[in-house]
Amino acid sequence: MNIIELNNVTKTFGKVTALDNISLNVEKGKVYGFIGPNGAGKTTTIRIMLGILKPDKGEAKLLNKDTWIDAVDIHKHIAYVPGEVSLWPNLTGGEVVDFFSKLKGNSNKEKKEELYSKFDLDPSKKCRTYSKGNRQKVALVAALASDAEIYIFDEPTSGLDPLMEKVFQEYVYELKKQNKTIFLSSHILSEVEKLCDVISIIREGKIVETGSLNDFRHLTRSQITVETKDEIKDLHLQKGVYDIETVGLKTTFQLDSYKFGNIIKFISKYDITKLESAPPTLEDLFMRHYEK
Amino acid sequence: MRKQYFYNVWKMTKFIFKRDKIRLLIWVLTLVLFDMMVLPSMNTMYPDQAARDSFRLVLENPAMIAMFGKGYGLENYTFGAFYAHMMYLWLGLFNGVMAIMIVPKYLRGDEEEGRYEMIRSLPVGRNSNLLASMIVIIITFTSFIIFKFLSLIVLGIETIDFAGTLNYSIGLGLIGILFAMIVAAISQMYQSNRTVMGVSFFVFLGLYIMFSIGILSSKVLLWLSPFQWLLHSQPFVNNIYWPLMIIILVSIVLAILALYLSSKRDLDAGLFKQKTKAHKTKEYIKRPFGFALRLNKTMIIGWLVACLILGASYGSIFGDLESFLAGNEMLANILPPDSEYPAAVIFMGVIVMVMGISSTIPAVLVMNKVATEEKKGRMEIIFSHPVSKKEIACSYFKIALITGILAMFVSALGLYLASSTVMDDNIAFSIMLKAIMVYIPSLILLLGLSLLLTGLIPTKIWIVWLYIGLGFFVVYIGQILGLSETITKLTPFGYAPQIPVDEMNWITQIIITFVGLVLGYLGLIKYQKRNSL
Numbered sequence: 001m002n003i004i005e006l007n008n009v010t011k012t013f014g015k016v017t018a019l020d021n022i023s024l025n026v027e028k029g030k031v032y033g034f035i036g037p038n039g040a041g042k043t044t045t046i047r048i049m050l051g052i053l054k055p056d057k058g059e060a061k062l063l064n065k066d067t068w069i070d071a072v073d074i075h076k077h078i079a080y081v082p083g084e085v086s087l088w089p090n091l092t093g094g095e096v097v098d099f100f101s102k103l104k105g106n107s108n109k110e111k112k113e114e115l116y117s118k119f120d121l122d123p124s125k126k127c128r129t130y131s132k133g134n135r136q137k138v139a140l141v142a143a144l145a146s147d148a149e150i151y152i153f154d155e156p157t158s159g160l161d162p163l164m165e166k167v168f169q170e171y172v173y174e175l176k177k178q179n180k181t182i183f184l185s186s187h188i189l190s191e192v193e194k195l196c197d198v199i200s201i202i203r204e205g206k207i208v209e210t211g212s213l214n215d216f217r218h219l220t221r222s223q224i225t226v227e228t229k230d231e232i233k234d235l236h237l238q239k240g241v242y243d244i245e246t247v248g249l250k251t252t253f254q255l256d257s258y259k260f261g262n263i264i265k266f267i268s269k270y271d272i273t274k275l276e277s278a279p280p281t282l283e284d285l286f287m288r289h290y291e292k
Numbered sequence: 293m294r295k296q297y298f299y300n301v302w303k304m305t306k307f308i309f310k311r312d313k314i315r316l317l318i319w320v321l322t323l324v325l326f327d328m329m330v331l332p333s334m335n336t337m338y339p340d341q342a343a344r345d346s347f348r349l350v351l352e353n354p355a356m357i358a359m360f361g362k363g364y365g366l367e368n369y370t371f372g373a374f375y376a377h378m379m380y381l382w383l384g385l386f387n388g389v390m391a392i393m394i395v396p397k398y399l400r401g402d403e404e405e406g407r408y409e410m411i412r413s414l415p416v417g418r419n420s421n422l423l424a425s426m427i428v429i430i431i432t433f434t435s436f437i438i439f440k441f442l443s444l445i446v447l448g449i450e451t452i453d454f455a456g457t458l459n460y461s462i463g464l465g466l467i468g469i470l471f472a473m474i475v476a477a478i479s480q481m482y483q484s485n486r487t488v489m490g491v492s493f494f495v496f497l498g499l500y501i502m503f504s505i506g507i508l509s510s511k512v513l514l515w516l517s518p519f520q521w522l523l524h525s526q527p528f529v530n531n532i533y534w535p536l537m538i539i540i541l542v543s544i545v546l547a548i549l550a551l552y553l554s555s556k557r558d559l560d561a562g563l564f565k566q567k568t569k570a571h572k573t574k575e576y577i578k579r580p581f582g583f584a585l586r587l588n589k590t591m592i593i594g595w596l597v598a599c600l601i602l603g604a605s606y607g608s609i610f611g612d613l614e615s616f617l618a619g620n621e622m623l624a625n626i627l628p629p630d631s632e633y634p635a636a637v638i639f640m641g642v643i644v645m646v647m648g649i650s651s652t653i654p655a656v657l658v659m660n661k662v663a664t665e666e667k668k669g670r671m672e673i674i675f676s677h678p679v680s681k682k683e684i685a686c687s688y689f690k691i692a693l694i695t696g697i698l699a700m701f702v703s704a705l706g707l708y709l710a711s712s713t714v715m716d717d718n719i720a721f722s723i724m725l726k727a728i729m730v731y732i733p734s735l736i737l738l739l740g741l742s743l744l745l746t747g748l749i750p751t752k753i754w755i756v757w758l759y760i761g762l763g764f765f766v767v768y769i770g771q772i773l774g775l776s777e778t779i780t781k782l783t784p785f786g787y788a789p790q791i792p793v794d795e796m797n798w799i800t801q802i803i804i805t806f807v808g809l810v811l812g813y814l815g816l817i818k819y820q821k822r823n824s825l
Binding site: 088 | 307409412414558559
């Protein structure tokens with residue numbers, strides 16, 4: 001069953017087309033990674049999912065309800081952390097968290113206390129004294145303390161230090177175990193790689209790739225370093241080989257993952273003494289999509 | 293409209309009160325106390341029929357009618373009728389200003405800052421915040437009505453009776469609510485908090501000008517202005533309620549319009565889009581002086597226009613000065629009884645003092661920016677470039693000084709333009725210019741003080757305002773209250789001569805200028821040496 005469903009959604013602001021015919025589905029219990037550079041349309045997509053922007057064309061559904069019309073009903077079952085958290089300077093962090101859970105109607109005091117200490121946040125301080133990271137923690141505590149079906153995170157760790165990033169990731173694992181659905185927008189690729197079951201790449205308002213990380217492996221290249229007894233000849237004539245650099249008998253090159261077998265057969269003729277292969281990362285894929 | 297649009301509206305209402313109760317309380321108390329203080333003093337100043345009648349004659353001049361309205365119950369000019377004539381419209385204007393100062397923050401402020409986005413991701417209807425803000429405003433002005441009513445009844449002045457006070461308090465409260473609803477509708481149309489405030493004040497001024505022109509020449513225009521609906525309730529005279537019903541009806545229509553627009557629109561969107569201009573930075577902005585000028589441009593222009601209008605509005609009363617002074621004991625006290633100069637020239641000296649002090653305000657606003665920009669953390673990025681603190685401070689000082697002098701110039705210009713059209717034997721522009729330029733040394737002293745504070749205690753930069761406020765109080769109000777000379781000498785304004793009545797005291801003024809420069813220099817040194825905030 002699809003918990004999040006966007007069908008052919010288009011959104012324009014004046015002359016700018018922010019989203020161009022976007023479709024995506026997230027099944028229950030999945031962690032969905034949404035990556036793309038700044039200004040690609042990540043936040044606009046999320047705002048449509050939250051029902052605070054109305055799509056010009058297409059339909060957006062969460063929990064099988066229209067995001068614009070049934071916003072309030074949907075919001076009883078979601079938790080959201082924006083990328084840029086702005087708070088009321090004259091309220092304390094704790095007051096903000098409590099107010100949010102009061103609006104939501106469910107309040108779990110122990111869970112909040114646990115989150116405060118895990119995230120190392122002092123809720124008794126006024127929001128005006130918080131740094132960017134601390135403001136983000138307030139939003140994270142409010143979201144993680146609430147009992148929701150869908151968790152939507154918009155670049156949730158952009159202001160956190162690596163230690164806190166880890167705490168956040170642990171909570172995501174825990175939510176995943178509880179079969180919650182998670183939508184994570186990010187441009188920190190390692191995070192997406194670690195957490196997500198399904199990944200979409202968005203670029204200039206269009207989704208250019210969707211799949212699991214394994215699916216993507218076929219599109220990625222490995223970095224191969226090889227040393228042979230004999231000099232390798234005609235490597236550049238082989239398909240799927242790029243950026244060859246040769247220093248004496250040591251050769252490095254990029255290799256399309258799906259050509260792996262062919263090329264290994266080819267170079268084994270030259271008597272391999274050493275072979276290293278760096279695994280493909282999302283970053284390669286990402287860079288390939290954004291190189292102009 | 294769907295019920296879901298208003299989900300959690302009461303929790304939102306409580307939340308607004310929680311955040312803003314102190315500010316709301318201060319506003320309400322200030323507006324209530326103001327009346328409570330003015331009323332008894334007016335009662336002692338115009339105790340009998342004769343005094344009130346003489347003042348009524350002054351109010352019959354067209355300029356005064358445009359400002360205050362025609363007044364009601366003139367044939368039986370009781371103190372109540374007189375008080376309503378003087379104060380009702382102006383307090384109505386104050387309440388309008390209060391609404392415009394308060395409401396945009398709830399509606400666009402939070403949205404622009406991105407706080408509203410998180411609230412909207414929770415189960416909160418898309419109209420809940422708007423309706424909650426309306427409820428807050430209605431509760432605030434209702435408590436205003438109650439406080440105002442009780443406070444005036446307690447004073448127990450004869451013609452300030454029960455029925456009149458009730459009408460008066462309700463009228464003032466309702467005009468505040470009306471303007472809150474106008475702002476609510478406008479804030480659905482424009483994207484930024486600043487634009488909403490700007491457009492609201494524009495509408496506010498437009499409606500007041502419509503009233504002023506209408507009362508002199510056009511019934512239709514007059515009745516289109518809500519200020520006429522307010523005045524026509526005629527408190528303390530006839531206590532009519534149907535004009536106030538119009539205010540309520542129009543408020544309801546505006547509220548529904550605002551709610552309708554809000555239910556249709558996207559977050560961060562408005563009916564009118566912000567224009568996107570081609571990006572091009574003008575050459576002058578690329579140095580600290582030009583950059584500071586660019587930051588302050590809009591504020592400076594706004595203040596220059598305000599100074600021109602202030603000068604012109606003072607100038608417009610010169611035509612009926614004799615009768616005006618005869619009727620106003622308060623101002624008559626200031627003028628020396630017999631003098632070789634005509635009353636108009638003496639009066640100009642007093643007015644120029646007010647204009648001189650107000651001209652320092654935009655200048656000090658600019659100068660204080662050195663500290664306020666730093667406090668907001670925007671100076672850091674500038675200092676990270678090869679720019680010295682000295683260059684920044686000096687740029688601001690130069691801009692501030694020029695702003696102050698320009699403000700004095702346009703004040704005098706406004707005064708001259710208006711007065712020369714209403715006077716038979718008008719005062720020369722050069723005399724006015726000399727009279728106001730006497731305040732330049734005081735201006736330099738204030739700028740020096742601002743710079744000194746910037747160097748020593750930048751977080752307490754508001755002390756300058758306290759000092760200016762004291763100066764204004766001592767020099768202007770002090771003359772009416774008869775404060776002693778020594779107190780007026782605490783501020784630089786106390787040393788400024790009233791040209792041409794007084795002799796120019798060159799030595800004193802040079803000393804003041806020198807003191808100002810020394811303070812500024814000390815401040816500059818401290819500023820360069822101290823850590824950034």
